[in-house]
Amino acid sequence: MLICIENLIDAATVTRLRGWMAEATFEDGKVTAGGNAAMVKNNQQVSSDPDRPDPKLEEMKHLIRDTLWDHELFCGAAQPQRIHPPLFSRYTAGMGYGSHMDNAVMGNSRVDMSLTIFLSNPPDYEGGELVLELPFGERSIKLPAGSGVLYSTTALHRVAEVTRGERLAVVTWVRSYIRDPAQREMLFDLRTAHHRLADQLGKTPEVDLLSKIHTNLLRHWVED
Numbered sequence: 001m002l003i004c005i006e007n008l009i010d011a012a013t014v015t016r017l018r019g020w021m022a023e024a025t026f027e028d029g030k031v032t033a034g035g036n037a038a039m040v041k042n043n044q045q046v047s048s049d050p051d052r053p054d055p056k057l058e059e060m061k062h063l064i065r066d067t068l069w070d071h072e073l074f075c076g077a078a079q080p081q082r083i084h085p086p087l088f089s090r091y092t093a094g095m096g097y098g099s100h101m102d103n104a105v106m107g108n109s110r111v112d113m114s115l116t117i118f119l120s121n122p123p124d125y126e127g128g129e130l131v132l133e134l135p136f137g138e139r140s141i142k143l144p145a146g147s148g149v150l151y152s153t154t155a156l157h158r159v160a161e162v163t164r165g166e167r168l169a170v171v172t173w174v175r176s177y178i179r180d181p182a183q184r185e186m187l188f189d190l191r192t193a194h195h196r197l198a199d200q201l202g203k204t205p206e207v208d209l210l211s212k213i214h215t216n217l218l219r220h221w222v223e224d
Contacts, residue, residue: 001113001152001185002132003077004141008117008148009067017060017119018145021046021088021168025054029089029097040098043159046088061085064117064170077150077188078113079177081224086172091128096161099133102153102173112176112184114157116141117148118169125165132157150174152181177222187221190214 009017029043046054064086068074084106091097102114116130122142129140130149133156140160141149151157153173178184194210201207 001077001181001188002134002139002149003151003188004143004147004149005071005073005077006144006147008071008074009064009146011146013063013067014119014146017063017088017170018168020056020060021090021119024056024088025052026090032087033100034103037097037100037102040100040158042095043097044090044092044095057088060088064172068115068172074115074148074150076191077184078115078174079184079187079218079222080174081177082109082175084109084111084173084175086170089167089169089171091125091159091162091167091169093162093164096127097159099156099158101156104153106173109175110179111153111173112179112181113150113174114153115148115150115172115174116169117146117171118143118167119145120166120168121145125167126163127160128162128167129160130157131160152184154181177218177224179223180221183217183221187214187217190217 025047026044027047027049029041029045030038033041046057048057065083068083102111104111121144129142132139132151176184178187191214194214198207
């Protein structure tokens with residue numbers, strides 16, 4: 001499952017995050033890369049070093065997570081049980097992140113989905129696409145500032161080298177109530193159909209039946 005969400009965070013929040021990151025303390029991104037990923041990771045991220053933490057980092061983490069918990073489309077697609085602490089990354093010219101897998105477990109919790117929120121607009125930099133290596137071929141993604149891409153954490157992926165400008169982004173990961181990606185996608189499709197028909201038809205027996213099916217499938221598949 002892969003879904004691009006426009007305006008996942010609003011323009012005011014993007015401006016606030018960019019202003020903070022312009023003055024933040026950064027560290028080598030390799031410090032949070034697991035296994036072989038450290039060999040191909042070449043970026044910077046706002047420092048979480050206990051000896052020199054950025055003073056506003058925790059506030060900005062809470063801002064992102066609160067925004068995600070309140071976002072109906074994100075929650076409908078991800079069915080989040082836990083949203084992991086986000087990382088705030090920076091890529092300048094010559095930086096990129098080679099092909100890698102995200103960790104299956106973070107903080108004693110399984111990871112099911114990955115999320116990238118773009119903070120820089122596409123004209124502001126060249127390169128820097130998020131590239132997913134999918135069974136049907138590669139998918140390159142570069143979205144406007146504030147938009148995000150949510151995808152199952154089962155695919156190799158990379159960030160193409162930035163050749164001009166600066167790429168700012170937020171990345172985080174989700175433990176979903178629904179472990180199976182196919183089940184998550186079916187639930188999301190059913191939820192979407194239910195909401196669209198409810199908007200068109202109002203409360204009808206058919207709309208109620210879709211609600212019943214969606215709710216009972218959730219009850220059947222949820223892992224708490």
